[in-house]
Amino acid sequence: MMRKYGLSIDNIIEAELVDVKGRLLNRESMGEDLFWAITGGGGASFGVVISYKINLVRVPSSVTLFKVTRTSKQNVTNVAHRWLQVADKLDNNLFIRMIINVVNTTNGEKTIRATFPSLFLGNITTLINIMDQSFPELGLQTSDCQEMNWTQSVLRYFSSPPGSPDSTLLSRIRRTVVHLKRKSDYLKKPISKQGLISIFNKMVELERVGFIFNPYGGRMAEISEFAKPFPHRAGNIAKIQYTLDWTEYGVDIANRYINLTRVLHEYMTPFVSNYPREAFLNYRDLDIGVNHNGNNSFFEGSVYGVKYFKDTNFKRLVKVKTKVDRDNFFRNEQSIPTLPSAHH
Structure with missing residues (x-):
């Protein structure tokens, strides 16, 4: 929200x-x-x-969720390119995240898949109208959407099975134990289709590193960058999170995976913020500098x-x-x- x-x-x-x-x-x-x-x-x-x-x-008594995926066969580059143009300019009640991963096709080849999980503070009819006008490239259908109360939307968004009791939100037990590395970047201008194709090719080559794009704009762009220490306000299309999770144990394996995120981060240099290359505090990326407190x-x-x-x-x-x-x-x-x- x-x-x-x-x-x-x-x-x-x-x-x-x-x-x-x-x-x-x-x-x-x-x-x-x-x-x-x-x-x-x-x-x-x-x-x-x-x-x-x-x-x-305030949240409405009913909110709408959708989660659609698009692959290389379904014009993923065009859809992703359009997302970069509109995601920060959509209705403030609408949040559409873009998750990009490398997956295997049915014949075992690596391909790009984009997933768009979304929360809309309103009903299905209004949402479809907004999407038809602002983001028709996604091809959202009424059948993709579900109305529910906000508590259920939180549970669903963070991968609880449908119909989980509200009390699930109080659980302090981690369901999965994985190792992970996160990095971040800020996107100030849309990436060209050619740029996206080269990034997607790099991702396929690396296989394991994914992206999560969080759209900014709306209220985020209205708050002064000095109002709070967090300065990433107007002028940002999205925050990019680099994601890599693994379950194997061992320092060598960890180093190999962490290095993959560094390679992609380096590759993204021409596309993201610079002087300074901005980052998001919550991911605590030690690659961007460490203090020995001396x-x-x-x-x-x-x-x-x-x-x-x-x-x-x-x-x-x-x-x-x-x-x-x-x-x-x-x-x-x-x-x-x-x-x-x-x-x-």
Whole structure:
């Protein structure tokens, strides 16, 4: 629902944090700078966040879901190309994700498959009208769509079988245990059909790495990039997530798979954001920079910090960090560093 309501961080109204001195602070006692920092800047750099209070948003009593797939035989390049043109401009009530994977055809050849899982905050009739006007290339049919309540849509979206009880959402048990690697990029301009073909060919060559494109636009483009540490707002068509999951054990196997994601990430350089090449904090991609939290910590921190937060927000986070945790007690391999002069 981010295209309708922004992110969870945009809807946080209160927080509790234990600071480096062991004090329990709320929004008022911590002040707006620190509150700003822990709503998108990674709370672990500043203290121990005990709780967040999040504003509720309205959802209709009934929502509509669809999930359709297209393969190379079904003009996947044309459909994907059109998605890049429209996904961030669609009705704010409509979120269409695009997942791209390499699959085997019936005769064992590798091919590209795009999956479009979607949530629409409204009914089927309205959705079909929007799709016929804005994205006819997908060829969405009424029979592809299902109306249900929002709770059921969450369960369905995240792969519970139809009709699972609502209480499934309270389960803390992981159903699958896999190893995984995630990377991210931001897409500022649509990729040409020729570009898509070359990317798809590269994916087939690598076999294992997939993409998930999350559409931005809507409410995401209306919120100022300085309102929260998270800066990826107007001007972004989508966030790209690189995905690779595996079940085998062993460091060598892990390194081989992780390297595949790096190869595709490198290949994507001409198509995505640059100076800085932006990234999404939640995927914690250590490939884009690591902090040893020594004398160089500010400069090491700037390498990934500017990618996650862009320059202005990163500098503001560093200021807050220096003020509330001068000795860098709360630190990790990608935490917010203090200003270099803080240690003298």
